[in-house]
Amino acid sequence: MTARLQNDAAGQDPAGARNGQAPGPASASRPPVPPPLVPTPNDCPLPRRRSDFPTFTDAVDYAARSEKGMNFHDMRGTLERVYTFAEMREDALASARRLLAAGIRPKDRVAMVAETAPEFAALFCGAVYAGAWPVPLPLPTTFGGKDSYIEQLAIQLQSCDPKLLLYPAEIADMAEAAVQRQGCGGIDWEGFAEKDAPECDLPEARPEDICYLQYSSGSTRFPTGVAVTHEALLNNLAGHAEATDAGRDDRVVSWLPWYHDMGLVGCFLSLIANQMSVDYLKTEHFARRPLAWLDLISRNKGNTLSYSPTFGYDICARRISSQSNVAERFDLSRWRTAGNGADMIRPDVMQNFVNAFAPAGFRARAFTPSYGLAEATLAVTVMPPGEGIRVELVEEEKLSGAPRNLARPVRYRAIVNCGKPVKDMVVEIRDEQGAERADHQIGKVWCRGPSVMHSYFRDEDATRDCLVDGWLDTGDMGYMADGYLFIVGRAKDMIIINGKNHWPQDIEWAVEQLPGFNHGDIAAFSIEADNGEESPAVLVHCRVSDPDERVKLRDQIRDKVRSITGMNCVVELVPPRTLPRTSSGKLSRAKAKRMYLAGDIQPLDLAA
Incomplete structure (x- = not known):
């Protein structure tokens, strides 16, 4: 019957079937071809509301009345899963009932490893429906290895003190090791989905209730969680929608991780509260094939909103050679908001991106610089649409x-x-x-508003x-x-030498101008010398193997830094991929300094 229906759909009924005979063996053994996936629409009849809801659960309920939703793509940008907001809500309500049946109560923390997947979306919203506080935690990265990730996960679990950790099955060994250190419960997504979800009354959220905990990669108090209320979240999402003029035919494309505020708030929660369809690439897929991000934008027939830290634009511009015909591969003419934030915005990198992709229709005025931090939920300032980088x-x-x-x-x-x-x-x-x-x-920059955080979780000081x-x-x-x-x-991060302030970004940017270095290859900070005075130190990824060339490179870097600071500095060449990153992929100067002083970063040996 399946073969017959498939052939009917294809308009290719075999002659035997038309004559009342059974189809032949070849036809009978042909596997059914699934219908092509249709992505969720940019618009639908449901009127758009710009996050004007009392609680996030109200926002989910409203978004579920639309035809919009999330669309998950593989590494090559092929659509793998269409997940409407309506389907997500049904799964979230089932997850909420499972959590309550498992003994989770309002204000309990539910930690969850934030993979870009439908399962995480439903679990996050399910925890909010249950009155619990979801705590998104990072996936493993290529930096540090298995033991380092287990240690990081265990420290964050200790900080948020969850009743339960939910995680994808492929990292079960590491997640279970971290759970054993903390002593909380843990189960993979698939196992949790098999638990009973008996009907029950769900608690009613209030605007002043905590909605979730967010770890701030930029916080000096890491790993303290930022507690964000429903009203703070929705106020910030409304402000961001107004600042970017979110409206008709808009659609988001994102590769940003959901354990960082820009990815979680700006490219997940905001899309629910402002009813916008989205196309997702996993962060690790972007790292391997960054131009797939631009391919997705090119295929979008609506107005695209897509965001990235500076390094995302940098890596895409570097992947384009002078022989590449970007106009044939990409169409970036409808990318109206190219958001930029999460690290220092570098005009030279942005100009390189414009130079590389202007032939594909990218307009410099699409750049939308912004400033924000998890302690303010997300956005503090946003450049008005069309003003570009100034x-x-x-x-x-x-x-x-x-x-x-x-x-x-x-x-x-x-x-x-x-x-x-x-x-x-x-x-x-x-x-x-x-x-x-x-x-x-x-x-010092200070800010005040309804979207400023409630507190650091369990850290009054x-x-x-x-x-x-x-x-x-x-x-x-x-x-x-x-x-x-x-x-x-x-x-x-400021380096203060002899009463003069030096920004580490200046030193790092200067070294990056030397041949062979990329953004993120250099970490600058101050160290205390034996005489008690401070001096600048620079750790640099070295890809040179010849000992004599290494010495020349060190001296060249030292001269470059001296021209900026007017002082001699410590220059250490370290193996590639040594410098630590934050959860959002940025260089962590503070951690690099700690690791260097503790001996955890071993410089390469030099002949002189």
Whole structure:
């Protein structure tokens, strides 16, 4: 019967079947061809609401009335799974009932390894329906190996103290090892889906309730979880939708991980609360085939919103050679919002991307710089649509706070405009005494608004340190100009030598200009010498094997850094892939410094 229906559908009934005879053996053995998957639409009759819901569960309920949803693709960009918001809601409600049947109660934490998959989406929303607090945790990376991941997972489990860890079966060995250290329960997704889901009443969420815990990769207090309420989440999602003017025929394409705030909030939760269809690539698939991201954007017939840290644009531009015909492969003409955030935005990288993909229709004004952090749920400022990247050249003396040295030529640094505060958010620049600074005066960035976090989970001291009278101390340095925010760098990363401030980004960027280096190959920080004075140290990935060439490279780097800082520095060449990354893929200077001082990063031997 299956073969007959398949042939009917194909309009190719065998002659024997038309004459009332049984089909021949070849026809009978032919496997059925599944119908082609149809991605969820960009728009549907249900009116769009910009995250104007009292709770996130209300947002899920409303999104499920639409025809929109999530579309999961393989490494080559082939559609593998269509998952409507309606189907996700049904699975989430079943997950909520399973959690309650397993003894999970409101305010309990449910940790879950955040793979980009339908299972995680349903489990996250299911935990929220059950009144529990989902805690997204990272997948293993190629850095550090199995033992390192188990240690990281165990530390985060200890921090959030969950009743249960849910994880994909393929990492069962590592997840179970971490669970045994913590003493909580653990089960893989498939096993959990087989548990009973008896009918029961679900708790009713309130706007002021905690919705989830989010670990901030940029936090100096890692691994403290950021507690985000329903009202904070929805306020930030509404502000982001308004800032990007989310509307008709918009569709999102994303490869960002769901254990980082930009991926979790900006490219998962936001799409539910603002009813937008999305096409997903897994992060590890993007790492192997980054241009598949642009292939997906090219196939989208709607207006595309897609986001990436600087390194995502960088790697795509590097993959394009001068012989590549990008106009034949890509169509980026409908990419209206190319979001950029999560690390320092580099104008040179963005220009390289424009140079590489302008022939495919990419417009520089599509770039949408932004600034945010998990402690503010996600977005603090966003560049208005169509304004693109705007850069100011600032004298380095103004950045460092040192008096102008007339004996040296003026040096400038390009500072990117990160946009205007989102709806209901207020931003101030303050000096060390807490006084507000005027336009173009650099200081600490503070923000206040309904989407600022509730607290750091079970860490009152850390919460008091950064939340003062409703204001959040972001730990970042910047200045305001005509209502726009310019980010200069992280205060905690600043290198202070002889009373002069040096931004590690300046040193790293200078070394990157030497041949053979990529973004993320260099980590700069300060160390204390034997005499108690601080000096800059630079760790550099080295791909050179010849001992003499290594010495030349070290000296070349030292000269380059001296030209920036005016001082000698420690230069250590380390093996490739040695420098640690945060959960979002960014270089972690603080961790690199700790590992170096502890001897966990071993420099390469040099002849001299």
